[in-house]
Amino acid sequence: MCVCVCVCVFVCVTFWPKAYTINTVGLRILPNKTVESGTLVGLSCEVSVSHDPSLQLTHIFQFLRYDVPVHSVNTTDTKALYKLSPARAADSGTYECKVTVMEKSRTSDQQKLTVTGLQTPVLQLSKTVLYEREELIGTCSAPEEKGALTFYFYEEQVGPSGNSSETRLDLRLPGDRLLYCNYEIPTLSEAGRSMDSKQDSTLHISPIMNVLPSTTVYEGDIIEVVCKVVSPPASVEVYLTKxxxxxxxxxxxxxxxxxxxxxxxxxLVCKAELGSMQKETYKTVTIKDLFSKPLLTVEPRDIFEGERFKLTCSVSSYAAQRIDRETIQFSIYRDDILLSKSHTYSAVAHSSQNGNYTCKASVTTQNNDFVKKIATLVVKTKVPVSQPTLSVVGGTVVLGKPFLLKCHSENGSLPITYSLYASKQKQHLQxxxxxxxxxGDQAVFNISGIQSRLDISKFFCKANNNQFKPEMRSSEDQLQHTAKIIEPVLKPMLTTHPTGDVSEGNRLTLVCLVKGGSPPINFTWYHSKREGALDSQTSPNDRASYTIPDVTGEHGGEYYCMSNNQANEIKRSNTVTVGVKLAGWKQGLIALxxxxxxxxxxxxFVIKKGLLPFKRNKTSELSVKSASTKVERLSLTQAEVNEAANGKVCYTDTESFIMSDDQNSVASPEGPETQYTEVQTKQVDPSRGETVPL
Structure with missing residues (x-):
């Protein structure tokens, strides 16, 4: 019986995702959970994440008030701050911080913020001097408060309208008036009502402002700003601010x-202030550039060693009515060392040319010298990519199994683009x-497998880091010389020498042979009724043998062998049955x-046959029968005779025997009395297995 067992081992290349987990998310309210209105409050959220050191994590912090997002921050830091500057009553509420890292998120415990008090409102009037029955518009506002506010003028309620409200006031009686307003937050009744606004009088203190020679001038021009109040009270103060x-x-x-x-x-702001009353006037001043900031450009953008590059310093605009282009002087510097007093600088790229380049543009006028400098331009010479090498990761390829190819160039500035190709029918397929x-990153390509040693030479790769230069290609026969190709072993075949049954004491050799597979090959022999291997050998050839020098009866039975090599695919042979015969001298002894x-x-038989005539003289009928004698058969079947002739064991269970003639029987002389009985004989048929009388 032959048993064929094929064991297939599949190798899986698995890219484990990089691991991370969010440990905790904490939210703190600083300086306290209960503060007065106008206090600077900070909500600090901190996250703790355990992760693979190679991961660069970005944390998305989301601050929520009553489950509604109010602020969001994306950062690589583990902390984020949400400022309420300042905090107002409308900021009161329950806050949470939710942190999202890649595909995971976690929310902090809730923290409650209570802001007490309200901002004092500001009342502004459309007129400061009124006549009887004239109307004016009063605007009450709390600019720093948030949410919908309810304002009151003379105890008359005005509906919610943001953080300010406007109404018409009718002052029917003559004389000076002092006006004020206050407000409350409908959705936050516990905050109460605000304090009254500062009282506003009807005095007229609006300032006026003039800018000379104009609100639009060039840099270097002299500007005069006049700010004053017409017919002011003696105690009014004037401020010019920007x-x-x-x-x-x-x-x-x-x-x-x-x-x-x-x-x-x-x-520019011209402000007049009298006590608690303020009035402002605004003017926008525009200063035009005499010439724009210089611009430093480099060609080409990517500079490779050995190539010539050029730096150009220029201005995009200048005031033609004030200066000529020829009056603009340029200079180029590298690491603050002057390289050129021209608007251009050219050189052959080399590592010595690396550095921080700057450009200056200057103009001299009668009254001023103007110098403008551009921000630093960093120039770093790139190294052209060298010829790449294509290699097998691990150095070994097993036919039929996946493997990895790595394309790498020893020299070359990043980024480098690597492309893997395969030749097929005189075409190059990417x-x-x-x-x-x-x-530290590598260009590693996953190959599903090859079926022949020659297939490895079909792969090659290209590398490039300069779009204006051709790609560098690896050698075509590189893999064929560097990669180790392992061919899995085929099913082995087990033979014996000599063939057939083996006699005891002889030599038996079991030969295990494979018709394919890369050496060295490991051969192992087994007996079906014995535990463990009989022998194991590693051979550089396609066969190996195991010898039993002195065969005994216990060596009979079924044998098989197994083979394996570096492909780690174990194959089992056919089963061979070995029979053990007796040794030749034992067969001869039994036959003798x-x-x-x-x-x-x-x-x-012959001797007894010769005595019969003498006994017949004494009696014509003679029968021997002894009461003390046991009569048994003494005969051989034809099959027993044949076995003895073939060297097999011949035996008899006869303890005493009786010989008979054709018509007479011979009796043992033992016993005191003798009786004679006539015995009838018949022809024996050996084909029926009848015994031959002796």
Whole structure:
């Protein structure tokens, strides 16, 4: 019986996803959970994440008030801050912080913020001097409060309208009036009602402002700003401000002169203040550039070693009515060292040319010198990519199994694009493309498998880091010389020498042969009724043998062998049955014994046959019967005779024997009395297995 067992081992290349887990998310309210209105409050959210060191995680922090998002931050930091500057009553509520990292998210415990008090409102009037029965518009506002507010004028309620409200006031009686307003938040009744606004009188203190020579000038021009109040009270103060910076302060009026500079454009504010009452006037001043900031460009954008590059310094615009282009002087620097006093600089790219390049443009006028400098331009020479090498990851390829190919160039500035190709029917098919952008990354390609040793030479790769240069290609026969190709073993065949049954004491050799497979090959022999292997050998050839030098009866049975190599695919052979015969001298001894036994029986028969005539003289009928004698058969079947002749064991169970003639029987002389009985004989048919009387 032959048993064929095929064991297939599949190798799976698995890319484990990189692991991370969100441990905790905590939310704190600073400085306290209960604060007064106008306090700077910060909500600090911090997350703890355990992750693979190679992961660069981005945390999405989302602050929620009553489950509604109010602020979101994307950052790689583990902390985020949401500022309420300042906090107002409408900011009161229950807050949470939700952090999302890639596909996972976690929410902090809820924290309640309570803001007490309301901002004092501001009342503004459309007129400061009124006549009887004239109307004016009063605007009550709380600019820093949030949400819908309800305002009150003279205890008359006005519906919610954001953080300000406007109404018409009818002052029917003559004389000075002091007006005020207050408000409340309908959705936050516990905050109560605000304090009354500052009382506003009807005095007229609106300032006026003039900008000379114009609100639009060039840099270098002299600007004069006049800010004053017409017919003011003696105690009124005047301020000139820009971007919340006080430029000048005076009583009643002021004049401010300064030289316009690039970047001075903006809004000027002329403010008149009397006690708690303020009035403002605004003017926007525009400062035009005499010439724009210089621009430094490089050609080509990607600079490779050995190539010539050119830097150009230029301005995009200039005031033609004020200066000529020829009056603009340029200079180019590398690491603050002057390279050129021209608007261009050219050189052959080399690592020594790497550095921080800057460009300056200058103009000299009668009154001023103007110098403008561009931000630093970093120039780093790139190294052209070298010829790539294509190699097998691990160095070994098993036919029929997946493997990895790596394409790598020793030199070349990143990023480098690697492409894998395969030759098929005189065509080059692109299999995959990988871009290496960071140091340490590799271009590794997954190949499903090849079926022949020659297939490995069909692969090649290309590398490129300069779109204006041709790709560098790997050697065509590179893999054929560097890769180790492993061919899995085929099913082995087991043979014996000598063939057939083996006699005891002889030599038996079991030969295990494979018709395919890369050496070295491991051969192992087994006996079906014995535990463990009989022997194991590693051979550089396609066969190996196991020898039993002295065969005994216990060596009979079924044998098989198994083969394996570096492909790790174990194959089992056919089963061979070995029979063990007796040794030749044992067969001869048994045959001699049987022949001697037969000869002895024949001799006894002949002797007894010769005595019969003498006994017939005494009686014509003679029968021997002894009461103490046991009569048994002494005979051989034809089959027993044949077995003895073939060297098989011949035996007899005769304890005493009786010999008979054709018509007479011979009786043993033992016993005191003798009786004679006539015995009838018949012809024996050996084909029926009848015994031959001796």
């Amino acid at each position: 971007d919340n910076t006080i430029l000048q302060k005076a009583n009643i009026g002021l004049s401010h002169r300064y030289t316009a500079k690039a970047g001075d454009s903006g809004e 299999l995959d493309v990988k871009e290496v952008r960071k140091p 014994f049987c022949i001697l036994l037969i000869g002895a029986l024949v001799l006894v």
